[in-house]
Amino acid sequence: MSFESADAAETEPSQHPQQSHLSSRLSDTRRISIEIAEPLSDEDQVVQAMDDASPTKWHLAHTTWFFETFVLKQFDETYAPYDERFAFCFNSYYEAAGERHPRQQRGLLTRPSNDEVRGYRSHVDAAMQNFFTRKDNDVPAKAAALIELGIQHEQQHQELMLTDVLSLFSMEPLKPAYREVGSLPQEGPAAPLEWVDFDGGIVEVGHSGDGFAYDNERPSHEALLRPFRLATRCVTNAEWLEFIADGGYGTPALWLSDGLAAAREDGWRAPLYWEEDSDGWRQMGLHGLQPVDPAAPVSHVSFYEADAFARWAGKRLPTEFEWERAARDCPQRGHMLGHGALRPLAAKANGTDGLKQMYGDVWEWTQSPYSPYPGFKAATGAVGEYNGKFMCSQFVLRGGSCATPDGHIRPTYRNFFYPHQRWQFTGLRLAEDR
Amino acid sequence: MSFESADAAETEPSQHPQQSHLSSRLSDTRRISIEIAEPLSDEDQVVQAMDDASPTKWHLAHTTWFFETFVLKQFDETYAPYDERFAFCFNSYYEAAGERHPRQQRGLLTRPSNDEVRGYRSHVDAAMQNFFTRKDNDVPAKAAALIELGIQHEQQHQELMLTDVLSLFSMEPLKPAYREVGSLPQEGPAAPLEWVDFDGGIVEVGHSGDGFAYDNERPSHEALLRPFRLATRCVTNAEWLEFIADGGYGTPALWLSDGLAAAREDGWRAPLYWEEDSDGWRQMGLHGLQPVDPAAPVSHVSFYEADAFARWAGKRLPTEFEWERAARDCPQRGHMLGHGALRPLAAKANGTDGLKQMYGDVWEWTQSPYSPYPGFKAATGAVGEYNGKFMCSQFVLRGGSCATPDGHIRPTYRNFFYPHQRWQFTGLRLAEDR
């Protein structure tokens, strides 16, 4: 099994939205979703572990619904829906697209069956290919844009499929592995923590140009930075263990008030998925319950924890624009979904100076609240609900993770989660003022 | 498919606990559980619809755990457990049997898989047959009693398998049918409501003699009745529609205080599973969403509703001992699981005087709180947790339902639920003082 899309290695697909390319990228994306579901039984795919997570089957159907609703129903007058009732079942949160099944009840959908959902996918895939064919690969620009958005959207759900199944498996008493490996080798030691300096001044941030970007990355605009330093790699599990050993979770002065309340209410004393027994700390992951690897980046920490850690370390989290400024100089490479590790890997001391792990491994919490850029306009129509309506009380993360599909990420990419959320592959990189 | 046990028709099995009989009744019971699960996909069997309900797979495994834990592990030194970890997964509420998976998370158990649970069942079934064989069908009395209890226990779970899957399907937007039938025929008119008189005086209630009975039916003892009347049949949907039309749900004076609070909080305006649209009322059942049949007994009403209805009708609910007194004269027949209707059927005006529908169709709420009988002693050991610890804040129901396995019920049988619960096939029969 490979989660690699055919062209991810050499090019950044979103830079080349030609038609034939679009059609093949669509096929690739659709195939990878199925591959991700492959190790899972029908049972695994139907259950919802918690309100924040969705069942695999639902992801498979919802991403299909997206193409049906926003492309086929709007641009292909010959299209006959697979089942009219699915629109109610598989709409996520698009108010403009009508009534929908409540989010927290997605795990009750034993019907339609997984077989039917696979049928639904095939039906829509065939219709999409047919659409390309009939248009002689010359689909209208508006449709092409929506297909591109659908691809990006499905890639996001690919990441969620993995994090959501991890969430489910972590709650099961048998602690099953998504990928069976026996025991994982521990990584070598992590590269030492060093610092890279950046100047202040006005920089251009956000997305401009032709390639695909979400509306929340636009418009590109100027931002004013002060001189700063960025750590060359992410905070490691070894460093996090020091924070724990130093009583970090029990020191109110390190915490935001809301963070302290969350930590107390939920009894946090380590990252999510960590368990301590007589042999020390183990961590539930896609390979099952494995010893915590000291060299690997810490993952599954909330913004609150990341912020407390940074304060403990005498540093701070970077702003999203500091991160973006730094990232523009880095090659867009990293341990992402296509790499296949399915877990964050240690930064190697490989002789290269400069920033490591900027892409992949773990999403990096920034200190930036998720807000609209100056002049932000949400896309028109139902897809305008994609990003803008969440611009409140969340924080921006940057850089992608080991579960982010290759080719999905950009220097300007803004991911966002609530400050208490921990089920994504979320870690942190330290910053400080110069 | 038949849910009928081989000997249910002619005899009451619990009266003949001979060994060979026990072995064959065990096989029958185990087979019927599998048959009940047959129309369900693996997906249907893993999901938990609500805290009160359990997944089918869990029922299949838990009933197996019961034999493994209380029979094989205790009486068969040759027994090798299928998987030691299952004890944690499938204990329900037996504190004495160790830690267990939380009830409200039973729906997260995608592992062990349904295949493994079927394997677990086969393993335990083989071990049980082996146990019978090696003992030359002369199993110790204590083991025999526990096997009998295990059979009765599994029969109870058979009923729950059906009511729990109905609960699940009712919450699904596609409103699937457990048994596909197209449209159900409406039953003919119900027999008219008449009354049977009973004298007061001291009667013997509760179970005595050799046949199986739960500890909560014992000891048999004297109860003092006052002269009373009992309705010849259960309250029908037609009668319930009158109650609705008369504003019964909105008339505080008819309701217990707790009942009014429950009705307001959950917005009750009809029995559970009823939906009103422009074509009138429909009811979700094991045959899907079907028009409410006026002649059929009302079902899926809470104690609160039953009590309010009785007050509205100027009558009252019977006590459990009035019901038991009346039931002793009735043949132990009715529309139960073996009949296969899987829904309550109308009482026929068949020329016979006297009480109809005493067994089967719907469990009948009584006005009796579920309390210990005078001199009640819980069974010793973990199975002592079976009944006694629930003797608080619940109400007794009598007579069984369309989902109760044949041979499971008795005149002395006491079922019990909280007054707000509605997901069982629960209805009512009116009584009054003479």
Add this chain to the structure above:
Amino acid sequence: MSFESADAAETEPSQHPQQSHLSSRLSDTRRISIEIAEPLSDEDQVVQAMDDASPTKWHLAHTTWFFETFVLKQFDETYAPYDERFAFCFNSYYEAAGERHPRQQRGLLTRPSNDEVRGYRSHVDAAMQNFFTRKDNDVPAKAAALIELGIQHEQQHQELMLTDVLSLFSMEPLKPAYREVGSLPQEGPAAPLEWVDFDGGIVEVGHSGDGFAYDNERPSHEALLRPFRLATRCVTNAEWLEFIADGGYGTPALWLSDGLAAAREDGWRAPLYWEEDSDGWRQMGLHGLQPVDPAAPVSHVSFYEADAFARWAGKRLPTEFEWERAARDCPQRGHMLGHGALRPLAAKANGTDGLKQMYGDVWEWTQSPYSPYPGFKAATGAVGEYNGKFMCSQFVLRGGSCATPDGHIRPTYRNFFYPHQRWQFTGLRLAEDR
């Protein structure tokens, strides 16, 4: 200050409902309410400690509202209400008497002020005396019955005023005393625990005859008892400390399932108001935080705890009819409100054989669910909501407490609370089968 009503000592007032008597008993009762409030500041009287409790001011106003609504507005055409808006503020739960202020917001009523409520009381008191005068003390029987009910009703609220203020003071960091005493003397040793035997057979229970009784004590009827024994006194704090020391709170087998859940959720490890520090257990009471007196009856235990204790002791709780049977032979005396101790006192070893503490000190939990008596009819009109609508999921307590007004109690008197409630002076007396 004395809480004693003028005639409580020599007669049982409810047996003599002559008019002049009624008028003077009304005055007495109204005066005692004011006396109970006297040690409290206006601030103490306005706050609501928890949903189950009400502010003193609210009690003072609500009992006044009762006379205004059910007597003056119905029988005195000359009556001019003090303030029409008070009906909304001070109705408790009478659906038939119109909309009302939500129970859990009673503590928000800083207006009307305590002064105004005192004015309201004076206004209604004057109107009532005027009513008696104008009728030349010959008030209609229906009015007389409602006045009697109003007196009884106010007596119940007098007990609640004390238990509710205790609840409030227990939650305050300064742990104030309702009655300042410095330190309380410990009582001498409790009388030894002995047993009194009773025969079985049919006994008459419930209230008959002319004296006042609530509708829930009627109709009197026959009940069938089995031979039983009753402990001569209530369970003491010393005995409860043994239960604690023996791990009673942590032994699931002793507990009802609902009780175990309540105990775990709320972290019960001793009766309500007990606190353990390095000097041992202390108990918050109307005299402030005082050392637990080993000889005094245990108080502020829930039904769940009482039931678990009885099981631990190898005994059981009595039924309400066993208690009533035994009480008929006892003088109606005890440490009640008029005694002035304001706490349960030890049973003295005074040479008298037989039952002690049947009245006063602590309400005694019985094992009887609070159900309607056979043939029960709720009173007509709004006062019909007084008792009947609560006949569900509660348990009967008998005998009154140290906070029950003298003359309020009877052998047939049925008090009732939910099995988890602990803020009343509630204890237990053991029983067993002979």
Add this chain to the structure above:
Amino acid sequence: MSFESADAAETEPSQHPQQSHLSSRLSDTRRISIEIAEPLSDEDQVVQAMDDASPTKWHLAHTTWFFETFVLKQFDETYAPYDERFAFCFNSYYEAAGERHPRQQRGLLTRPSNDEVRGYRSHVDAAMQNFFTRKDNDVPAKAAALIELGIQHEQQHQELMLTDVLSLFSMEPLKPAYREVGSLPQEGPAAPLEWVDFDGGIVEVGHSGDGFAYDNERPSHEALLRPFRLATRCVTNAEWLEFIADGGYGTPALWLSDGLAAAREDGWRAPLYWEEDSDGWRQMGLHGLQPVDPAAPVSHVSFYEADAFARWAGKRLPTEFEWERAARDCPQRGHMLGHGALRPLAAKANGTDGLKQMYGDVWEWTQSPYSPYPGFKAATGAVGEYNGKFMCSQFVLRGGSCATPDGHIRPTYRNFFYPHQRWQFTGLRLAEDR
């Protein structure tokens, strides 16, 4: 009664922290708190209306505790605490200052009594004056800074005293007025809505210089603005009524996702304190329930509502730096506490061009999340918990309200609340890009 501090009219007190001045400003501030409490009964002052609000008595005590804890106990070795136990009762949220009474139970503190709290205030006031005297008005700089902070802190609580008592009175059925006025005159028409243009570029924001400012206003730093326009006045009730009439509350596309959820859950259909009856909309305020004044600024709206309104109007909320840039040119005048209106007043069409209502009337929601300024360092010691630990998930408001004490506000002043909160005098001013 006047809430005006002696020198508020001519100077900005925080600019002159000379000693004698400090002492007299302290006296003024302490006196105004007492004046604010004056119209309230002891009952009014003890009750807590909701978790977000505190009782008046608690405010009076807590502000006193501040001086006792951070000034007297640290700098005056002669100081004898009034009552050691008060530290537990009246600490708000300072983790470093020890354990404290839970916030949501502040309304249970009937003891210490209001009299005792007044005694506590006198004791501390006398000690503070004594402290000034003994130091010959030459208090150490650290103490002076903490006294200044204590004054500012008490001013904040003065505003809360008023908004919290409004919250309480709004929940009372009698809808009492804090200030009795009979009926309020309607204001004349509001000034027309016009726009003032501002250039983009780098501006200095935040506080520099010597005067008092909270740590969250520092360090002053450069911010980059884009050209923008600001409305000359706040949004009025008349304009809000249009939003309501146009279905604004029921149009999902106008709302942030979290906002829509809050609006649905709490049933918002108008600002807090608005009630509609047959005579139209009325609004509960410090003068009781009064008709909504169309010309007055809308108040008691959440960030979610303000944001939705702005979207409906085709505009946006200003950023906090846009507001601050604009405010620097405005005189620091407005309808604040000293004016005595105790409600937001209409902006008069007075011939003056330019921005009106920048200070006073209503706090203005900005679109800026409440985040630390670049280089922010929390103050050291317990007072470091004052601001920094709340920098998460809240939004900045600017300009002060009709309940803000005179002299308390500055162009750089940052107030902050959660986006769902509505019990402050919160409104909005529109902005747009040029």
